[in-house]
Amino acid sequence: MRKFVIAALVVIVGGLAAFFALTAPRRAVAEDPALEQGGDVERGRIVFHAGGCASCHATPRQDNRLLLGGGLELKSPFGAFYAPNISSHPVDGIGRWRTVDLANAMLAGVAPDGAHYYPAFPYASYASARLEDVRDLMAFLRTTPPVEGKARDHDLGFPFNIRRTLGLWKVLFAPTPAPLRDDPAKPAAWNRGRYLVETLGHCAECHSPRNGLGGIVAGQRLAGGPELEGQGWVPNITPHGLKDWTRGDLEQLLDLGLTPEGDSVGGSMTSVVRNMAQLSKDDRLAIADYLLSLPPREGPPKPKR
Amino acid sequence: MKTIPKILALGAIGFCLALSAGSVVAQNDPIAQRKALMKAIGDSGRAPAAMLKGEQPFDLAAVQSALKAMQDAGKQSPALFPETSKTGGDTAALPKIWESNADFKAKLAKLESDATSGLAKITDEASFKASYPDILRSCGDCHRDYRARR
Numbered sequence: 001m002r003k004f005v006i007a008a009l010v011v012i013v014g015g016l017a018a019f020f021a022l023t024a025p026r027r028a029v030a031e032d033p034a035l036e037q038g039g040d041v042e043r044g045r046i047v048f049h050a051g052g053c054a055s056c057h058a059t060p061r062q063d064n065r066l067l068l069g070g071g072l073e074l075k076s077p078f079g080a081f082y083a084p085n086i087s088s089h090p091v092d093g094i095g096r097w098r099t100v101d102l103a104n105a106m107l108a109g110v111a112p113d114g115a116h117y118y119p120a121f122p123y124a125s126y127a128s129a130r131l132e133d134v135r136d137l138m139a140f141l142r143t144t145p146p147v148e149g150k151a152r153d154h155d156l157g158f159p160f161n162i163r164r165t166l167g168l169w170k171v172l173f174a175p176t177p178a179p180l181r182d183d184p185a186k187p188a189a190w191n192r193g194r195y196l197v198e199t200l201g202h203c204a205e206c207h208s209p210r211n212g213l214g215g216i217v218a219g220q221r222l223a224g225g226p227e228l229e230g231q232g233w234v235p236n237i238t239p240h241g242l243k244d245w246t247r248g249d250l251e252q253l254l255d256l257g258l259t260p261e262g263d264s265v266g267g268s269m270t271s272v273v274r275n276m277a278q279l280s281k282d283d284r285l286a287i288a289d290y291l292l293s294l295p296p297r298e299g300p301p302k303p304k305r
Numbered sequence: 306m307k308t309i310p311k312i313l314a315l316g317a318i319g320f321c322l323a324l325s326a327g328s329v330v331a332q333n334d335p336i337a338q339r340k341a342l343m344k345a346i347g348d349s350g351r352a353p354a355a356m357l358k359g360e361q362p363f364d365l366a367a368v369q370s371a372l373k374a375m376q377d378a379g380k381q382s383p384a385l386f387p388e389t390s391k392t393g394g395d396t397a398a399l400p401k402i403w404e405s406n407a408d409f410k411a412k413l414a415k416l417e418s419d420a421t422s423g424l425a426k427i428t429d430e431a432s433f434k435a436s437y438p439d440i441l442r443s444c445g446d447c448h449r450d451y452r453a454r455r
Contacts, residue, residue: 232454248358262347266448
């Protein structure tokens with residue numbers, strides 16, 4: 001009996017130790033004085049729009065996309081998320097953050113106090129962001145007006161309300177943070193397009209099906225699927241779903257929201273279009289070229305309505 | 306000698322019948338009507354979109370017919386979203402249309418006025434390229450909030 005109790009204790013303590021070890025938040029970027037100097041505001045503005053920051057963090061129900069007070073509700077099967085304030089406000093926003101704080105938030109999903117962020121914040125994509133872009137983005141964010149007030153807490157069910165468990169999610173679904181390296185065998189525009197699609201633009205976060213734990217189904221990346229927030233369907237943006245699309249069609253969609261059929265996109269894509277319209281035409285064409293270069297992937301079947 | 310008045314009278318009756326038949330359709334099937342207006346925007350809009358992409362030469366008449374389709378839709382749509390047309394047909398109209406009806410109608414009015422000022426402003430290729438894209442950019446303001454994704 002005593003042996004059994006000891007064995008049970010060993011298993012429980014060992015299990016807890018393993019859980020804590022596995023779920024410990026890990027920063028990706030070390031403090032570096034060079035990271036805290038400089039930063040190009042204008043380049044940061046492009047990173048801001050390419051990254052779609054305003055789509056979630058801009059204060060809802062007003063038109064100024066640089067008022068980053070947060071509060072937008074994002075519904076999900078796990079509960080409701082509320083985008084935080086990332087304005088330059090020193091207390092309610094991120095006005096006191098250093099670049100290293102922003103880098104660890106974006107690349108590793110770790111807050112300055114060491115807590116995990118929920119993957120509604122697309123750090124699984126931002127994990128491959130380049131540090132000079134993070135530094136430029138930080139410089140740009142500091143130029144946005146301070147907005148008072150914090151967003152309300154997320155409203156999630158058990159066990160998703162325990163942030164520590166996100167460590168397991170990261171082990172399963174988040175890549176190891178590492179800045180994306182250009183593929184020297186490919187043209188510069190393709191590399192730029194890949195970085196804009198896969199990293200900053202985080203297109204796969206909405207345009208891919210997810211499994212029951214909210215991880216992207218790797219083999220169907222960008223192949224479309226049910227909308228996380230509601231009843232709708234997000235289209236396949238690999239060549240399987242873009243059969244008759246030209247690069248000009250895609251560039252025009254990203255600039256104006258117009259599809260080749262003459263329709264105008266709706267839902268959350270309208271906000272993406274507003275971001276993409278701020279990029280250069282070359283950047284939009286790079287996105288188009290990268291998407292059209294992907295292997296065609298068949299996504300989950302769209303239900304008949 | 307009464308033939309001509311008879312023909313005229315019959316013609317008038319026929320005209321009235323045709324009119325009322327038309328309005329019966331309008332009253333009974335606002336979903337189909339408003340969808341037809343949107344489809345007209347899409348169909349007539351493909352040519353100007355191709356012009357912007359440089360796939361088609363500039364054609365003022367085609368641009369004007371696209372703008373007229375928008376003007377029509379902006380003018381006629383407010384009457385085509387009665388409370389009774391929330392469901393009942395194949396519609397992507399979201400309930401928010403009736404919850405924020407003042408905003409919805411304001412945006413339809415903007416569609417009409419944008420198209421009207423586009424018709425006045427756009428006279429050649431340069432003015433087309435300068436003004437037309439911003440008119441298209443407004444489409445999303447309604448599609449974002451008021452149309453279901455399918």
